[in-house]
Amino acid sequence: MKPRRRKSASSRIGDGPGLPQLGFWRLGLAIPGLVSLVLVLMGSLPIGVPFLGPVLPAFGLIAVHVFALQRPDLMPHWLAFGLGLVTDLLSGGPLGLTALVFLGVQALSASQRRVLIGRPFVLGWAAFVAVALAAAGVSWLIACVYFLDLVNPVAALLQVAVTVTLFPLVAAPLLLLSHRMTGQAFA
Amino acid sequence: MRRSNKPLASRMVSPMGLLFNRFAFAFLLALGLTLLVAGRSGIGPVEQVRTGLLDVLAPVLDVISRPVSAINDLATEIEQLSRVYEENDRLRQENARLLHWQAVARALERDNAQYRRLLNVRARSDVTYITARVVGESGGPFVKTLLLAAGERDGVEPDQAVVSELGLVGRITEAGRNAARILLITDLNSRIPVMLEGSRRRAILSGDNSGRPLLAFLEAEAEVQPGDRVVTSGHGGMLPPGLVVGVVASVTENQVRLRPFVDLARLERVNVLRYRRPSLVNDRNGP
Secondary structure (H helix, E strand, C coil): CCCCCCCCCCCECCCCCCCCCCCCCHHHHHHHHHHHHHHHHHCCCCCCCHHHCCCCCCHHHHHHHHHHHHCCCCCCHHHHHHHHHHHHHHHCCCCCHHHHHHHHHHHHHHHCHHHHCCCEHHHHHHHHHHHHHHHHHHHHHHHHHHHCCCCCCHHHHHHHHHHHHHHHHHHHHHHHHHHHHHCCCCC | CCCCCCCHHHHHCCHHHHHHHHHHHHHHHHHHHHHHHHHHHCCCCHHHHHHHHHHHHHHHHHHHHHHHHHHHHHHHHHHHHHCHHHHHHHHHHHHHHHHHHHHHHHHHHHHHHHHHHHHCCCCCCCEEEEEEEEEEECCCCCCCEEEECCCHHHCCCCCCEEECCCCEEEEEEEECCCCEEEEECCCCCCEEEEEECCCCCEEEEECCCCCCCEEECCCCCCCCCCCCEEEECCCCCCCCCCCEEEEEEEECCCCEEEEECCCCCCCCEEEEEEECCCCCCCCCCCC
16 A cells, blocks of 8 residues: 655654665665765865855754764764864865764764654754754864864854754755655745 | 665664774774874874875865955955945045155154164165965864965965954964965964053964964053054064054953954955074074
8 A cells, every 4th residue: 555645844854764765776875975975075165155254064964963863773872983084185174074073963863863853944043953962062072182272263153053044945855855855844 | 786775874884884984983082082182192194195186276265266255255245335335534634644654654764774784783674575375264263274376385384474454464383385274363262472662561472263363471560552553573583573453442350352454244354474483503504
């Protein structure tokens, strides 16, 4: 029997187990990883936004959070870690810093599935604010220890503000993608 | 064979899956910490691996940054178009002023050449340029770097100075075959020997990840005011002397901050200086 499609509102951040029920081409399972990689690369493009200075939104963080929440099977620990390593390589920052942060975000977001799946989008957004702040706090602590200096936290907070502001724009297509991959309706 | 309809998540939370998951998490956590320690202390081939991977990633960034660059160019053109009359008027006035300066500069050039001949001064003309495209920014809050689509193949080497048409941008810290990384003058790890152009007082330009780096170790008796121009001193032999860096932005009791001439957030092309450092060792004959 064909699985019954549930009418889900666009304001919902997720639904059900969020896992493949329809036969899916094996290669398609790499899509979240590839999309996340593209977002990580986009986060390194010289966009030239004057008021931001060299701080750019952490698109990779959004991707890791959304996919870990929606499809933890397609955003495993190693993938989150790998995306973080690529971010570190591109940024020239301490190698391993973002990798550890993304690993933590993946574990944290995946552990909150029961709390967040099926809740209104605004709640998901608020949860991301908490995740982004925690990630910035951990990054800042690691950076302080790494550089043996009290690193200025303003840039990290600015990045959180920009990333959180852009979250709906980036997360919406990612949610749509993960819903499509689960074969569930996303109105 | 029929595939199991059991959702993957439930398969993942099986005891074996859970154990594997925890092991993978612990392993990656340890790997991340090891990389941090190795990178900090320079143990192992972390830098070589990083430079090698930079070569792989830079061409990808080069391709995907081109549309962004095109959009940026278009936005700049539209912006300029909207104030073309005003700009034209400004340029006319500036042109008149510069023509006067050109006459002065030519006279000074003649005088300089004459004095050099009289004093038998050896002219230094050992700086050449490599122009390259910026394909990536660090984007992160703790490092201020740029990625360049030029590497050792083009003559780019670590420690070379990078300038734009307005002034100093930073210096090369890593150079792969096709790509290189620039450490901006605003980065926490950047230290550039500079001097006040007018009084010739020396200082160290010290980045702190803000847009206004500090002028550290400035002599106590040095008179400094907002608006004073700052140039590289050339001490240490790493950078050529006399490269314009910026102007003093603020002077307080504890710190002097500089406003760079270059808008570091909006760089598309830069020049890497190939500068032969002064050396006591004769390069041609070897040590």
